[in-house]
Amino acid sequence: MFKALVLDKSPEFAAAIREVDDGFLPPGDVTIDVDYSTLNYKDALAITNRSPVVREWPMVAGVDGAGTVRESSHPAWRPGDRVVLNGFGVGEKHKGCLAQRARLSGDWLVRLPETFTTRQAMAIGTAGYTAMLCVMALERHGLEPGEGEVLVTGATGGVGSVAVALLSKLGHQVVATTGKSAEAPYLKALGATVVMDRAELSAPGKPLQKERWRAVVDAVGSHTLANACAQTRYGGAVAACGLAQGADLPATVMPFILRGVALLGVDSVMAPLALRNEAWTRLARDLDASLLETITREITLSDAIGTAHALMAGKIRGRVVVRTAD
Ligand SMILES: NC(=O)c1ccc[n+]([C@@H]2O[C@H](COP(=O)([O-])OP(=O)(O)OC[C@H]3O[C@@H](n4cnc5c(N)ncnc54)[C@H](OP(=O)(O)O)[C@@H]3O)[C@@H](O)[C@H]2O)c1
Numbered sequence: 001m002f003k004a005l006v007l008d009k010s011p012e013f014a015a016a017i018r019e020v021d022d023g024f025l026p027p028g029d030v031t032i033d034v035d036y037s038t039l040n041y042k043d044a045l046a047i048t049n050r051s052p053v054v055r056e057w058p059m060v061a062g063v064d065g066a067g068t069v070r071e072s073s074h075p076a077w078r079p080g081d082r083v084v085l086n087g088f089g090v091g092e093k094h095k096g097c098l099a100q101r102a103r104l105s106g107d108w109l110v111r112l113p114e115t116f117t118t119r120q121a122m123a124i125g126t127a128g129y130t131a132m133l134c135v136m137a138l139e140r141h142g143l144e145p146g147e148g149e150v151l152v153t154g155a156t157g158g159v160g161s162v163a164v165a166l167l168s169k170l171g172h173q174v175v176a177t178t179g180k181s182a183e184a185p186y187l188k189a190l191g192a193t194v195v196m197d198r199a200e201l202s203a204p205g206k207p208l209q210k211e212r213w214r215a216v217v218d219a220v221g222s223h224t225l226a227n228a229c230a231q232t233r234y235g236g237a238v239a240a241c242g243l244a245q246g247a248d249l250p251a252t253v254m255p256f257i258l259r260g261v262a263l264l265g266v267d268s269v270m271a272p273l274a275l276r277n278e279a280w281t282r283l284a285r286d287l288d289a290s291l292l293e294t295i296t297r298e299i300t301l302s303d304a305i306g307t308a309h310a311l312m313a314g315k316i317r318g319r320v321v322v323r324t325a326d
Contacts, residue, residue, distance in 0.1 A: 003324070004099035005047070005304055008058040013049040015061070015305050024060075026095045028103035029074040032083060034067040036122035037097040039299075039308055039320040040158060041244065046091060047308035055093045061304075062322075063087055063269075064125045065097025065104075066118035074106025082112040084121045084280065086129050087269035098304055100324045110276050113284035122321045123296040124283055127158025130268040132279040132286075134159075134217045134239035135166050137264040141215075141237040145171030148214035151228060152176050153201065154244050155192065156183045158295075159219040161318045164190040165291045166283075167217070175213075177201055177224075183317060190291055201227045202245060207252035211259070215239070222246030229255040229263060241266040295319050300326065 006018045025031070039047075046053040046061050069081040077083070088108040090096045095103070112121055135143075143150070150167050154160040155176035167174045168191020176192035177200070178184075184195040201224045211233040218225045219242030229238050229251055240263060255261040271279075295318035299307050304322050311320070 002100035003301055004060045005062065005301060006058050007046060007049075007054055007061055010057070015047050015049070017302055017305075022101070024095075025101065025103040028105050029072065030069055030077050030106040030109060031071040031101065031103045032065065032067045032085075033070050034065045034097050034100055034102050034324050035118040036066050037062045037099075037322045037324060038064045038122040038125035039304060039311055039322060040064065040126045041242070041311070042126070043091060043098070044308040044311040047305055048312050050312060053092055059091070060095035060097075060099050060102070061091050062096035062098030062102075063091035064122060065090075065102055066112060066121035068118075070101070072106060077106045077109060082118065083109040084112050085109055086126045086276065087271075089269065098301065098322060107273070110273070110280050113280055115284045119298070119321055119323075120289065120292060123292050123319050124162065124287070125158065125319060125321075126268050127319060128162035128283065128287070129276070129279050130241050130266060131159045131162035131166060131217065132283050133266050133268055133271065133275070134163060134241055135170070136279060136282065137239045137266055138215045138217070138237050141262055141264065143215045143237065148233065149173050149175050149194075149212060151213045151216040152192075153198065153217070153224050153228065154219035154242060155187055155195075156180050156317045157219055157244065158319045159217070159242060161190060161295045162287065163217040163219075164192050165288060165295070166286055168192065169286055169288055179314070180317070186294070186317065189294060198224065204250065205230055207254040208258065218242065220245040222248050223250055225249055226251035229261055232259065232261045234259045235261075237262040237264055239264045239266050241268075296321055298323055
């Protein structure tokens with residue numbers, strides 16, 4: 001028997017820590033002992049039943065997991081291998097990793113870089129790996145250090161915190177926007193040179209505004225993304241990955257057709273394996289492990305439901321790792 005955070009709808013929604021056995025696990029060619037999972041925005045949406053993230057019931061929550069292979073019939077994986085899983089519909093339509101054990105497809109797994117513990121892998125999690133994907137997308141568009149200010153929105157969140165730390169370590173001048181003014185010292189410690197009140201970007205704005213940003217990592221969407229595009233310099237790029245303010249995009253085409261601004265969509269869930277491996281290799285190289293510790297707090301499986309509600313209420317800073325052992 002092992003513990004899992006089970007979401008059920010029979011017919012009322014309920015989230016609970018339950019003792020289950022291997023018969024509860026879905027089909028898959030690799031079974032892993034999960035050391036750590038994490039709470040991403042999407043996990044919190046699922047656990048609090050805020051939006052239709054879960055598509056099969058009952059579900060085990062947890063879009064991310066890191067641990068050790070226990071059993072494998074997949075040619076790439078052997079017992080004892082250390083692996084990390086992000087997305088691929090896990091925790092949405094395939095039972096997830098907020099559990100002591102998970103059964104997954106070997107095709108979804110990434111080998112954990114030597115430099116990371118399983119705890120560090122989950123301190124990064126989908127949020128941090130998505131931040132890396134955003135930085136890589138901006139680099140593919142030509143972003144180099146020393147070219148001007150790079151804006152990060154939703155900066156005290158998981159994606160935002162890791163994006164600030166990464167961009168700063170890579171030598172960029174990072175401007176962080178936040179709704180939590182008291183967290184300015186935290187953002188400066190991560191490497192932000194300027195901290196702005198998110199209210200400056202979150203209200204409806206003009207289609208074209210004063211040019212400021214060389215590049216943007218946006219985890220927020222809605223008016224914030226529209227204003228970020230309207231303030232991006234000629235030829236700059238905006239990596240859009242989130243919707244914390246809203247899924248709408250109340251913008252015009254003006255920044256794109258008059259300033260050649262590029263809007264780069266970033267998806268972590270179905271990103272191909274080659275891109276994932278590159279992102280994890282880059283994280284091992286470019287993310288300061290001591291800053292990762294500053295960003296992270298640890299909870300246990302039994303704290304996860306309460307913490308998911310706090311995350312939805314905007315009360316959590318940075319990343320939350322979930323230890324599966326009691
Ligand atoms: N595309 C992908 O594959 C992918 C992967 C991971 C995450 N995401 C998305 O990225 C977003 C961030 O994820 P996360 O895990 O970093 O979540 P998170 O830790 O909850 O961070 C979200 C941050 O957004 C800011 N925020 C919240 N409500 C806001 C509002 N109404 N207006 C403006 N800002 C607001 C807050 O930062 P401040 O208090 O500092 O302003 C908050 O900390 C989510 O929408 C998530 O779904 C997408």
